[in-house]
Amino acid sequence: MSHRRDPSAERQRGDAMSGPLAPGLYIVATPIGNLRDITLRAVDVLSHCELVACEDTRVTGRLLQHLGVSRPLQRLDDHAGEAVLDTVLNRARTGAVALVSDAGTPLISDPGFRLVREARRRGLPVFAVPGPAAAMAALSIAGLPTDRFLFAGFLPAKEAARAEVLRELQSVRATVVFYETAPRLLRSLSQLAELWPDRACAVCRELTKLHEECRTGSAAELLAHFAEHPPRGEIVLLAGPPVDRPVALADADDLLREALGRSKPSKAAAEVARATGLDRRELYARARTLTGG
Template sequence: MSTLYIVATPIGNLEDLTLRAVRVLGEVPVVVAEDTRVTRKILDHIDSSSKIVSFHRRSTKSDVHRIVRHLDNGDIALVSDAGTPGVNDPGQAIVAAAVALGHDVVPLPGASSIMAALSVSGLYVDQFISHGFLPATGGKRRRLLNAVAQEPAASVFFETPHRLRDALVDMAAVMPVRGLVICRELTKLHEEIWRGMAAEALDHFDSPRGEFAIVVAPLERGEAAASSISEDDASEVINSAAAALRNRYESRRDLVEAVAKKTGLPRRQVYQTLHREG
């Protein structure tokens, strides 16, 4: 039987193409791709003359069978426009069909915007959930974000520049004190890694450009309990604790730590409340 190679491609910087990927993409006669124009640039960069066959989200079951038949004649490769095939792209249908026919499927690991965003987040992410692109409509987006707000694991989203601010408005309403790491144009010339909360992000990204990956911090200890009480009640608890402890601490940072420990509320929420109250 033949081999279907699952080849990760760069998410923005061609130097991230692995040596193994260069070799395989130069050897296989056929490369299955989402956008043939994008993949042609990669193949031209490595002087590969492999034939490119298109497969995308609008492709049909007959297209799957047509593509898998190429394995009857030898090994082929599957690529994504950017990143790892089969993750937030239609490539899994090709993989499933190849497996069903008894062909070998071999991964060639490489770039992944999800893993890149998590790796620079500075967050503890032994568990995470990838949601792909946030829903375009407000109601669906808010329902998903409400679920994420109760999720103890970190979450990762993709967002487009023209929808970013709408998403941040919803995040500010649903999870106002949850930490975010917003990665713009990962591995590209204008790469930016921004950290803060949704309301702060709205001030920073006033005219969004580029592609965005958003990491939502995992739920802090005590944050789940905080979500069950109103903001006014939480503010009262925080201010009461701060009044009792203020004379013991010279720095605002130490006071925030002490109040968070005493109340069981997140440090971020304590800081915001005390900052707001002056």
């Protein structure tokens, strides 16, 4: 896929403001706690845009007041009707419109998907103004593998639905990141302890705020701790990849018998060795025994 330069957007991509913002929709990340985490570019866009579309005008109003900025605000949450989308996108056709959520990066378990999809459908420019995101902040400090991870949003509130999601994700060989609420954390940890008992987990809460905490351990250990110390604040719950359990040589017979049904002993031993990490020569000797060779 090729990417063409958009000369009309060069002004908004520079290191510093040198004129008015190019028309379009700007997806602006805002602090998840510490207000000093806002980027310089985010401040530029919020200071010079023509309209700020936001999840809650009161929350965004306080942020703009802190920044010393006054801009028109338009509430745009998941319940926004088509008329609101039209209003925002019509403004973005001729001027710069910023989209923010209450905290973090819009669309990441926050409103904005319908707006961005419709903006792209109408051929309007959409610009990323990246910055804080609770999922990324938690991954950076939890000490769990980050070479592969899956962001799974909020776990369902009901126990049966939550268990179904966890079973669906059970075989994903990556760190799984959830958002969770304090009142539901114990129930989620209880099901993790039951369904994913061997995985390393982490609970990160109040990220970037005064009482920031990142606690690691098994789900059962975390459950015991937070049962004694009821959690407060906003929470990111992480679970590391599945643990590979070593296979004993004596337990490999079934795998060998299956492989011997389609291959000679040497190939069967090599196949099982790749699958289990066991020594190929020992497996070959066992395969010969199983075949009476």
